[in-house]
Amino acid sequence: MNIGVLGTGMVGRAISAKLSQSGHDVMIGTRDVDRTLAHSEPDFMGNPPFREWQQHAHVKLGTFAEAAAFGEILFNCTSGMASLAALKLAGERNLNGKILIDIANPLDFSRGMPPTLSVCNTDSLGEQIQRAFPQARVVKTLNTMNANVMVNPSLLSGDHDVFVSGNDAAAKAQVTDILKDWFGWKSVIDLGDITTARGAEMVLPLWLHLMAALKTPMFNFKVVR
Amino acid sequence: MNIGVLGTGMVGRAISAKLSQSGHDVMIGTRDVDRTLAHSEPDFMGNPPFREWQQHAHVKLGTFAEAAAFGEILFNCTSGMASLAALKLAGERNLNGKILIDIANPLDFSRGMPPTLSVCNTDSLGEQIQRAFPQARVVKTLNTMNANVMVNPSLLSGDHDVFVSGNDAAAKAQVTDILKDWFGWKSVIDLGDITTARGAEMVLPLWLHLMAALKTPMFNFKVVR
Numbered sequence: 001m002n003i004g005v006l007g008t009g010m011v012g013r014a015i016s017a018k019l020s021q022s023g024h025d026v027m028i029g030t031r032d033v034d035r036t037l038a039h040s041e042p043d044f045m046g047n048p049p050f051r052e053w054q055q056h057a058h059v060k061l062g063t064f065a066e067a068a069a070f071g072e073i074l075f076n077c078t079s080g081m082a083s084l085a086a087l088k089l090a091g092e093r094n095l096n097g098k099i100l101i102d103i104a105n106p107l108d109f110s111r112g113m114p115p116t117l118s119v120c121n122t123d124s125l126g127e128q129i130q131r132a133f134p135q136a137r138v139v140k141t142l143n144t145m146n147a148n149v150m151v152n153p154s155l156l157s158g159d160h161d162v163f164v165s166g167n168d169a170a171a172k173a174q175v176t177d178i179l180k181d182w183f184g185w186k187s188v189i190d191l192g193d194i195t196t197a198r199g200a201e202m203v204l205p206l207w208l209h210l211m212a213a214l215k216t217p218m219f220n221f222k223v224v225r
Numbered sequence: 226m227n228i229g230v231l232g233t234g235m236v237g238r239a240i241s242a243k244l245s246q247s248g249h250d251v252m253i254g255t256r257d258v259d260r261t262l263a264h265s266e267p268d269f270m271g272n273p274p275f276r277e278w279q280q281h282a283h284v285k286l287g288t289f290a291e292a293a294a295f296g297e298i299l300f301n302c303t304s305g306m307a308s309l310a311a312l313k314l315a316g317e318r319n320l321n322g323k324i325l326i327d328i329a330n331p332l333d334f335s336r337g338m339p340p341t342l343s344v345c346n347t348d349s350l351g352e353q354i355q356r357a358f359p360q361a362r363v364v365k366t367l368n369t370m371n372a373n374v375m376v377n378p379s380l381l382s383g384d385h386d387v388f389v390s391g392n393d394a395a396a397k398a399q400v401t402d403i404l405k406d407w408f409g410w411k412s413v414i415d416l417g418d419i420t421t422a423r424g425a426e427m428v429l430p431l432w433l434h435l436m437a438a439l440k441t442p443m444f445n446f447k448v449v450r
Contacts, residue, residue: 111347120427121341160449163431191434199431202345206388206424209416210448222447223435224385 004029004071006064006086008036008050009043010147011103012077016059018151022182027060029067029090036061068094073101073178080106080125081118084132096135099171101178102126102197103142103150105204114208117201126165126197137171139164140197141179141188144207146217151183153220160222161187165196189223229254229296231289231311233261233275234268236328236372237302241284243376247407252285254292254315261286293319298326298403305331305350306343309357321360324396326403327351327422328367328375330429339433342426351390351422362396364389365422366404369432371442376408378445385445386412390421414448
């Protein structure tokens with residue numbers, strides 16, 4: 001399948017590499033292709049320059065609009081504060097009718113560390129995206145864990161959970177299959193409509209506290225009954 | 226040990242009954258003793274009237290101030306929107322130097338269901354309480370689960386976690402012992418200082434979504450590594 005992945009950071013790369021390895025045709029979208037390719041140094045997180053990474057990953061690079069037009073299914077892996085602007089550049093026409101898997105978190109680093117959320121409690125980024133693009137079939141998922149765990153849940157010991165939120169039941173069912181069949185998830189919990197993205201996004205502060213306390217990002221939540 | 230428990234709701238009752246069964250002397254604090262004893266009908270959650278419950282629970286009832294003066298260790302089990310007012314009535318002098326285990330969540334039901342949080346993201350109820358009573362040794366814990374699970378974690382299958390947040394390392398260590406020895410917790414995760422109460426409180430929206438999705442409040446989070 002042709003997949004469009006918006007965002008060239010850790011999450012976009014992890015998703016793209018996994019899908020490409022599984023035989024899908026992936027185009028990553030970025031704001032400025034030349035600028036993305038011009039980077040020659042690792043980023044502040046220590047990730048290699050995009051060009052170096054791309055040589056091994058077998059994925060195409062295009063603008064946000066090109067990647068959105070290319071993909072039959074789209075992943076929003078942009079940073080949450082920039083997601084709405086990136087999706088506008090992607091173009092509403094390129095989103096309409098498509099499943100848009102929203103992995104972004106509205107983390108605001110402008111107040112220092114740890115980041116706060118730029119939207120929460122009475123609204124969420126997932127809802128903002130669904131309101132801005134009412135014909136896109138937005139499903140919020142995978143935002144509650146590290147990028148490596150997203151695409152390889154068996155890196156952790158035992159079972160653990162991923163959540164889905166969205167208004168379109170058929171889209172959520174298809175995303176659930178994608179999570180299971182493409183990424184290897186065993187337990188997918190349907191939280192409800194897109195307003196439940198509030199809960200999934202508001203778990204980020206706890207996630208960040210846990211990363212500091214446990215001194216690793218390699219963990220995830222399991223809902224024990 | 227003499228324990229003061231502020232709040233006569235589900236959480237206050239669960240904590241008090243467990244401590245009383247374990248041989249501690251418990252006084253529950255309420256705003257208006259006569260009014261609490263006058264109730265003759267179950268509350269909106271179906272809990273029996275306090276007077277009926279108290280006959281089996283072997284706990285004393287007093288004002289917030291009397292319970293706070295009585296307890297060597299205090300539990301804040303009031304509803305989060307009323308906690309600061311209740312603690313003012315308890316009296317700063319009765320809190321100073323004591324461990325104050327804060328279980329409350331700042332749930333605001335005024336916008337309808339599901340509730341929002343009256344404080345979050347850049348502040349938390351735990352921090353508000355610590356700022357208002359700087360000599361109290363505030364430890365936020367147990368707020369991320371149902372009252373029955375708080376005092377009987379073995380009701381759920383397998384391991385799961387409880388978090389502690391606070392500025393006073395000795396107080397957190399003592400609360401960790403209380404959680405393990407009195408309540409039966411096996412895994413207590415220290416999130417850090419009292420600002421990490423933000424993360425613990427902001428998990429409530431996800432908890433509420435999960436309760437609706439799973440159709441039960443009997444679950445808890447496990448951090449899988």
